[in-house]
Amino acid sequence: MSDFSYETITGEDGWKTAHFSLQGELTIANAEALRQNLVAALEECGELALDGSTVSEVDLAAMQLLCALHRAAVARGKTVVLRGIEDGCWPETLALAGFSRHEGCVHATDKTKCLWCS
Amino acid sequence: MSEQPNDAFREEAYELLTELETALLMLEECPDDMELISRVFRAMHTIKGSGAMFGFDEISAFTHEIETVFDLVRNGEIAVTKEMVDLCLLARDQIKAMLDASAGEARVDETRTEHLVQAFREFLPENKECPAQEQVSQEGVDGGQAQHEPARKSALKTYRIHFKPASDIFANGTNPLNLLRELSDLGEARVVAQVEEIASLENLDPESCQVHWDIILTTAEDKDAIRDVFIFVEDDSEIRIEMIDDGGYFDDEESHKLLGEILVERGDLRPEDLERVLSSRKRLGDLLVEQQLVQPGKVEAAVAEQQAVDRQRQTRQGQEAVSSIRVPADRLDKLVDLVGELVTVQSRLSQTAAGREDALLTSVAEEVERLTEELRDITLNVRMLPIGSTFSKFKRLVRDLSRELGKEIELETSGADTELDKTVIEKLNDPLVHIIRNSIDHGIEMPEVRQVAGKPREGTVHLAAVHSGDSVIIEIRDDGKGLDRDAIRAKAIERGLLSEADDLPDSDLFQLIFAAGFSTAQNVTSVSGRGVGMDVVKRAIDALRGSIQIQSEKGRGTVIRVKIPLTLAIIESLLVKIEGDHYVLPLALVEECIELTRQEVADAHGRDLVRVRDQLVPYLPLRGWFAIEGERPDIEQVVITKVNGHRVGLVVDHVIGEHQTVIKSLGRMYRDVEGISGATILGDGTVALIMDVPHLVQGAELAERNATHAAGVC
Amino acid sequence: MAVEETTETHQYLTFKLDEEVFSLTITKVREVLDYTEITRVPKTPDFMRGVINVRGGVVPVVDLRVKFGMPPTPRTVNTCIIIVEVAMDEDTTVLGVLADQVEEVLEIAPQSIEAAPRIGTRLRTDFIQGMGKRDEEFIIILDIDKVFSGEELSVVQGAEEETVGA
Numbered sequence: 001m002s003d004f005s006y007e008t009i010t011g012e013d014g015w016k017t018a019h020f021s022l023q024g025e026l027t028i029a030n031a032e033a034l035r036q037n038l039v040a041a042l043e044e045c046g047e048l049a050l051d052g053s054t055v056s057e058v059d060l061a062a063m064q065l066l067c068a069l070h071r072a073a074v075a076r077g078k079t080v081v082l083r084g085i086e087d088g089c090w091p092e093t094l095a096l097a098g099f100s101r102h103e104g105c106v107h108a109t110d111k112t113k114c115l116w117c118s
Numbered sequence: 119m120s121e122q123p124n125d126a127f128r129e130e131a132y133e134l135l136t137e138l139e140t141a142l143l144m145l146e147e148c149p150d151d152m153e154l155i156s157r158v159f160r161a162m163h164t165i166k167g168s169g170a171m172f173g174f175d176e177i178s179a180f181t182h183e184i185e186t187v188f189d190l191v192r193n194g195e196i197a198v199t200k201e202m203v204d205l206c207l208l209a210r211d212q213i214k215a216m217l218d219a220s221a222g223e224a225r226v227d228e229t230r231t232e233h234l235v236q237a238f239r240e241f242l243p244e245n246k247e248c249p250a251q252e253q254v255s256q257e258g259v260d261g262g263q264a265q266h267e268p269a270r271k272s273a274l275k276t277y278r279i280h281f282k283p284a285s286d287i288f289a290n291g292t293n294p295l296n297l298l299r300e301l302s303d304l305g306e307a308r309v310v311a312q313v314e315e316i317a318s319l320e321n322l323d324p325e326s327c328q329v330h331w332d333i334i335l336t337t338a339e340d341k342d343a344i345r346d347v348f349i350f351v352e353d354d355s356e357i358r359i360e361m362i363d364d365g366g367y368f369d370d371e372e373s374h375k376l377l378g379e380i381l382v383e384r385g386d387l388r389p390e391d392l393e394r395v396l397s398s399r400k401r402l403g404d405l406l407v408e409q410q411l412v413q414p415g416k417v418e419a420a421v422a423e424q425q426a427v428d429r430q431r432q433t434r435q436g437q438e439a440v441s442s443i444r445v446p447a448d449r450l451d452k453l454v455d456l457v458g459e460l461v462t463v464q465s466r467l468s469q470t471a472a473g474r475e476d477a478l479l480t481s482v483a484e485e486v487e488r489l490t491e492e493l494r495d496i497t498l499n500v501r502m503l504p505i506g507s508t509f510s511k512f513k514r515l516v517r518d519l520s521r522e523l524g525k526e527i528e529l530e531t532s533g534a535d536t537e538l539d540k541t542v543i544e545k546l547n548d549p550l551v552h553i554i555r556n557s558i559d560h561g562i563e564m565p566e567v568r569q570v571a572g573k574p575r576e577g578t579v580h581l582a583a584v585h586s587g588d589s590v591i592i593e594i595r596d597d598g599k600g601l602d603r604d605a606i607r608a609k610a611i612e613r614g615l616l617s618e619a620d621d622l623p624d625s626d627l628f629q630l631i632f633a634a635g636f637s638t639a640q641n642v643t644s645v646s647g648r649g650v651g652m653d654v655v656k657r658a659i660d661a662l663r664g665s666i667q668i669q670s671e672k673g674r675g676t677v678i679r680v681k682i683p684l685t686l687a688i689i690e691s692l693l694v695k696i697e698g699d700h701y702v703l704p705l706a707l708v709e710e711c712i713e714l715t716r717q718e719v720a721d722a723h724g725r726d727l728v729r730v731r732d733q734l735v736p737y738l739p740l741r742g743w744f745a746i747e748g749e750r751p752d753i754e755q756v757v758i759t760k761v762n763g764h765r766v767g768l769v770v771d772h773v774i775g776e777h778q779t780v781i782k783s784l785g786r787m788y789r790d791v792e793g794i795s796g797a798t799i800l801g802d803g804t805v806a807l808i809m810d811v812p813h814l815v816q817g818a819e820l821a822e823r824n825a826t827h828a829a830g831v832c
Numbered sequence: 833m834a835v836e837e838t839t840e841t842h843q844y845l846t847f848k849l850d851e852e853v854f855s856l857t858i859t860k861v862r863e864v865l866d867y868t869e870i871t872r873v874p875k876t877p878d879f880m881r882g883v884i885n886v887r888g889g890v891v892p893v894v895d896l897r898v899k900f901g902m903p904p905t906p907r908t909v910n911t912c913i914i915i916v917e918v919a920m921d922e923d924t925t926v927l928g929v930l931a932d933q934v935e936e937v938l939e940i941a942p943q944s945i946e947a948a949p950r951i952g953t954r955l956r957t958d959f960i961q962g963m964g965k966r967d968e969e970f971i972i973i974l975d976i977d978k979v980f981s982g983e984e985l986s987v988v989q990g991a992e993e994e995t996v997g998a
Contacts, residue, residue, distance in 0.1 A: 028288055031324030039319055060295050061288060064316055065324050072319035096298050098309030098331055459888055699872060744874035782890040784883060786925055788873055797871070797883055797890045805871040805885050 002026070004034045006041050006048075016045040023054045028061035038069050046078050053084030058093050127172045128217055129444075134161045135214050140510045142206050143517065149198035158206070159188050165213065177216045180231060184209050187241045196241060207514070209234050277337070277344060277359055282330035284354035292351055294327065300347045305337025330356070447540065450501055457497045458688060458780035464490040465778055466801035494688060494778075501541070505583045505592070506534030508543055512554055516579060519558050526565050526576040527558055533583035538590050542682055545662055546592070549655040553594050553678055554579060556652070561598030561676055571673065573597065585684075589664075589706075592680045601628060601670035625763075628668035632656035663704075663795065665761070665812055691798075692757065693777040693806065694770040696740055697748045700806035702779050702798060703768070707759045707811050711773050714754045728756055728767055737767030738818045743793065759811055766815045781808065792817060844938050844964065846971060847914065847931040849897050849905075853971045855938065855964060860916050860976050862926065864934055867911040878904070884928060886915065893928035899979070905930040919977045927980070938971075940964040945973065 002024030009017050018041035026034070041048050048069070052058070066082065073080045085094070141157040148154060162185040169178035184206065190196045212226075212234055219226045279301070283294055301307050309331055316328045335344065341359055348357050391411050406412040464486055471483035509531040520527035538546075562568075562577035569575055580595040603624065610616040610630045631652050659666045664682035683689065683706070691702035714728055714737075727734045737756050741748070756767035779798045788794070795810035844855040845864075870882040870893050879898040883890050893913060897905050905911060913928040948960035961975040 028325055035319065035322060035324050042319065060293065060327070060329065061324050063311075064313070064327070064329050065319075065322065067313045067329075068316045068319045068322040071316065075318065093295070096302065096309065097295055097329075098298070098311035098333070462888070746874070784873065784890060785892055786920060786923070787880065787892045787927070788876065788883075791873060791876060793875070794873060799885050799888060799890070803885055804869055805883050805890055807871065807873060 002030050002033075004030070004037045006037060008041075008045060015047065017047040017049055018042075018045040020048065020050045021054065022050060022052050023056075025057045026052070026055045026062040027057055027059040031061045031065050034062070035065055035068075038065075042069070042072060042076070042078065048073065048078070048080045050080070050082050051084045052082060052090060053088065055084075055089060058089050060097055063094070063097060063099055124172055124220075127168055127174065128221060130168065131165055131177075131217055132214070134165050135210055135217075136507065136511070137161050138165075138210050139207065139514055142203055142210070143510075143513050145198060146200065146203045149203075155188070155192055155198070159185065159192050162188060174216075174220060176226075176231075177213055177220075180209070180216070180235065181213060183235045183238050187238050190242070195243075202241065205234065205237055209238070277335045277341070279333040279335055279344065279360075280330070280356065280358040281333065281348070282356035283327050283351060285326040285328060287327045287351060287354065288325050290351075290354075294329075294331075297347055297351070298331070298333070301333060301335055301344070304339050304343060304347070305335055307336075308334045450540075454497055454501065457494055460490055461494055461688060461778050461780050462799055462801070469801045498539070498684075498688065501539050502537040503540050503543055504535045504537050505543060505546075505590075506531075508547060508550070509534050509581055509583075511547075512550070512581065515551065515554065516558065519555065520562075523559065524564065525558065525562055527562055528576055528578050529554075530578060530580045531582070532580070536583035536585060536590060538583075538682070539684065542590075542662055542684075545658060546680075546682070549658040549680070550581075550592070550594070552652070552655045553680075554581075557594060557596040557598060557676065561596045561600075563599050586681070589681050589683050592682070594678045594680075595675065597675040600672040600674055600676050601631075601668070602672065603627065603670075606630065625667060625669065628670060631668065632666070660810075660813070663810075689779050689781065691777045691779040691808070693774040693800075694755070694757065695772040695774055696744070696770050697746050699744075699746065700774075700800060700804065701740075701770070701809050702777055702806050703757065703759070703809040703811050705776065707761060709758045709760050709765065711755055711757050712767075714756045714769060716750075716752045730758060730765075730767075733765070735765050735767050736818075737769050738814060739769045740814075741769070743814065743818075759815070761812050761815045764815065764819075766818065768809070768811070768814070779808065842940055842942065844940055844971075844973060845914070846935040846938055846966075847912075848933040848935065849900070850902055850932060853935070853969075854896075855971050855973050856914070856916065856976055857961075857973070858937060860918070862915040862917060865913045865915060865928070867907060867913060867930075881930065884913065886926075886928075889926075891915065891926055891928050893930060894980075895930050896979070897930070897932075905932060908932070916976055918980045920980060925980075929976075938964075938966060940966070940973075946970070948972075 004020065004022065006018045006020045009019060011017065020037075020041070022034075024030075038048070050066075066080075070080050085091070138158060138161040141154050141161065145151065145154040145158060162181050166178050166181040166185055169175070169181060187196070187202075188206075191198055191202075212231060215224070216226050216231075218224060281294075281297070283292075287294060298307075298309055302309075310333070312330050312332060313328075315330070316322065322328075337344070344359050345352075345357075348355065351357075391409075468483050468487055471479045474480075512531075513529050516527055516529040557579050562579070563571070563573075565575040568577060578597050580593075582593045582595070584591050584593075606627060607616065610627070610633075611618060613633070615630050615633055616622065632655070633653060656666060659680055659682070662682050664680060666681075667679045668676065669679070670676040683704075690705040692705050692708050693700060693702050695701070710730075712728070712730060718728065722728070726737050726739060728737055729735075735756075735758060739750075740746070741750060751771055754769050754771060755773045756769050757773065758765055758767050760766075777798075777800075781796045782798055784791070784794070784797050793810050793814045794807045795813075796808040797805050798808060800806050843858040845858055845861050846853055846855040848854070865884075865886070868884055870884055872882040873880070879895050881893045881895050883892050885891075895905050897903065910933045912931050912934045914931055914934065915926060915928050917924045918927055944965040945962040946965070948957045948963060950957065959975060959979050961973040963970040964973050965971075
């Protein structure tokens with residue numbers, strides 16, 4: 001069962017963070033569902049923290065989606081942090097799909113902000 | 119067919135090992151020379167890379183261990199020490215042993231390999247080991263690409279692939295990742311996803327594919343194999359496959375650095391950015407611009423500078439951009455053989471034309487003669503190689519030997535670019551090794567002894583090669599203790615080669631050293647054996663139709679001069695006739711020909727001497743020497759030859775004229791015949807024998823000495 | 833013992849040295865040439881007659897009659913030179929052998945070959961591969977490799993006595 005729900009945590013300064021503990025299959029089948037949640041979270045919060053460590057499978061559509069998320073966030077001056085992608089299904093798929101990089105893509109004027117480069 | 123790449127690798131590897139050794143020996147003298155360090159590293163890197171590519175895993179893995187350490191040297195993290203060079207030389211020997219083993223020769227001593235690997239690991243700071251491991255597969259292919267061997271270039275190619283699938287590719291059930299995986303299976307792929315076209319989150323249709331890729335693939339496959347991967351999506355996707363020409367500055371790690379270095383030096387690029395970018399495999403310049411690290415214009419300027427620097431470097435190194443091709447040695451031999459046969463037939467043509475009064479035939483024959491001569495010269499030239507590579511091999515020999523004996527010896531060389539026939543160089547190797555060993559073992563004294571004698575502690579062995587006429591003279595000179603004239607004389611008398619009464623000039627006395635079993639060495643060392651060396655040396659030099667002379671001064675040193683004719687296959691000779699038999703002798707040895715009448719023979723009262731202007735020249739009556747039956751004619755011809763500074767005449771019936779002699783071996787059966795060194799086929803098809811003049815002369819002198827002594831001593 | 837070495841093809845070339853008939857296995861025979869001018873090489877044993885030119889190559893010619901203790905081969909209209917390949921020190925050497933007359937190529941089945949007799953021929957038994965039966969008589973099959981085994985070949989006579997008095 002995939003879970004794309006998130007929990008909103010409000011900090012003392014009023015800064016809202018949406019925590020996603022992504023579970024299950026992060027694939028094209030569920031991409032739309034995830035997208036909708038991400039849109040909502042972006043609307044509501046200033047930061048999205050995504051934990052991918054319990055994801056069982058990830059595919060191209062998902063990675064594409066996350067990039068789209070990042071772009072949207074950057075455009076709004078918001079932050080996206082992606083954690084837990086050092087093990088599991090992530091490294092191999094990222095490398096294969098050409099998403100593991102040392103530099104950000106052409107959109108990343110400041111390399112330290114690329115989603116995949118943390 | 120599948121053996122060819124392996125043989126090509128082995129050939130190249132042996133050459134690289136030679137280069138490695140040379141560079142290491144020089145590095146020992148100048149441990150801080152970055153260029154030498156690079157040379158050593160490059161040689162190792164190439165061996166490792168190509169070794170991996172051709173399945174020589176053991177060699178590759180072993181070389182990797184050494185390269186890892188040397189990489190640290192290259193980065194300035196550890197310094198070059200004598201121990202390290204020693205170890206590297208031993209490792210180099212071990213790699214050679216592995217190569218030999220792969221060709222089916224002796225087995226490799228694996229404990230030694232282990233031992234060396236451990237020794238190298240000692241040089242590593244602990245935490246460096248891991249990154250080195252990871253890089254193996256990456257660099258394995260890098261090494262393969264930084265190649266200069268044409269055969270291997272065709273094996274691995276690098277392509278840039280642009281793949282942009284149609285946006286509905288997911289809907290068609292195709293997962294682009296599978297295609298990418300298939301590509302990776304073809305070789306080493308570096309995939310970069312281009313994500314700029316991905317819509318923003320709100321507008322994104324997650325089921326459409328908005329990613330496209332740029333992939334750099336290095337593979338042995340060809341373009342079609344790559345196209346095949348995309349066969350089902352071809353129609354709907356944008357696919358571009360380009361082979362990247364690596365003649366430019368793409369793959370050459372060296373060039374990358376140069377370009378990058380230039381930019382860093384100019385302040386146009388930060389060093390850490392350069393490092394990061396170098397780990398990617400795209401065109402350096404493009405990357406830098408793409409990453410907006412440097413502006414395009416600056417890259418252009420730096421490239422221009424790089425090219426200028428390259429050009430200067432090349433001129434400085436004296437490298438000509440000579441294009442060359444590798445040819446199997448036996449193919450060349452065949453060519454030389456054919457040229458030889460052509461020469462024979464051409465002389466028949468000339469002979470035939472001379473016998474007819476046909477002007478047209480004569481002029482054609484002359485033309486053919488001219489062309490044949492030119493073809494002969496060029497073909498024989500093709501096999502010429504500079505002797506320098508042989509000389510550098512000896513540096514290692516001298517170093518190891520002098521160490522072993524506790525002596526300090528320096529090897530100097532000159533004339534390394536003197537060219538000789540390939541076969542001659544190969545056959546000279548062993549004799550030269552023997553001579554040098556002798557110099558080091560018996561010639562040069564221990565450092566303390568030298569000091570006491572007022573000489574510098576370090577002894578010098580000087581190897582020189584120079585052309586002289588149609589021969590090459592190779593000189594081995596040492597500043598050791600020289601030959602002991604008296605000891606040699608005593609030994610010679612003991613062996614019956616000389617009698618007490620004989621008074622030989624030094625040059626002749628020293629020649630006796632070449633007699634079998636002659637050795638005045640007090641101790642037989644493991645290095646030079648029992649004096650077995652010198653007679654073997656003489657035989658080898660004789661086999662090359664060369665000569666060897668010794669000059670020496672007690673306490674000062676010894677000079678050994680080896681003279682070898684430039685070519686083995688075809689020589690200019692003088693054709694002569696005795697009774698019905700034809701003989702030839704090398705024209706280079708002939709000074710003049712004079713007549714000898716019955717009267718003069720009688721006047722000489724039984725002594726074989728003839729007056730030539732103001733000199734009395736001894737001669738050899740070849741009829742007797744060759745046991746040819748028949749009566750001596752009233753008028754004979756004496757061919758005056760000069761051998762080793764002595765003039766000796768050879769008596770024949772007729773001197774016919776010059777002859778282009780294609781040398782044919784007489785074969786095993788006639789191996790020990792004295793006075794004849796081969797045969798040749800004359801224009802009319804009969805066989806003429808080639809006289810071995812130096813041998814004849816020596817034999818005659820010895821005979822004469824014995825005769826005068828038998829006559830003189832009561 | 834010699835009989836075991838018969839080759840696959842059971843064909844032999846027969847030839848005459850004086851009146852005796854000898855044969856060689858055909859696999860060792862390259863070709864048969866007419867007698868041609870032989871260039872003498874000085875100071876070699878009598879059985880080494882000299883060298884000839886065979887298509888640009890220099891080939892030594894040997895007089896088996898002399899080697900077998902018979903008077904030297906005379907030059908007649910029938911005299912031939914049989915070019916053979918002899919195994920010598922891991923290599924093959926090409927040689928010419930003088931024959932007074934070359935006869936025929938004969939098929940001899942292994943059953944018709946007997947071992948060499950201990951006595952009765954002037955030859956050393958190790959030169960003989962076997963005795964082949966032809967009609968009512970026996971022909972000597974020579975083991976040409978053994979005939980030219982190493983040491984005897986390169987012996988050079990004469991020169992040494994005159995020179996070095998060692």
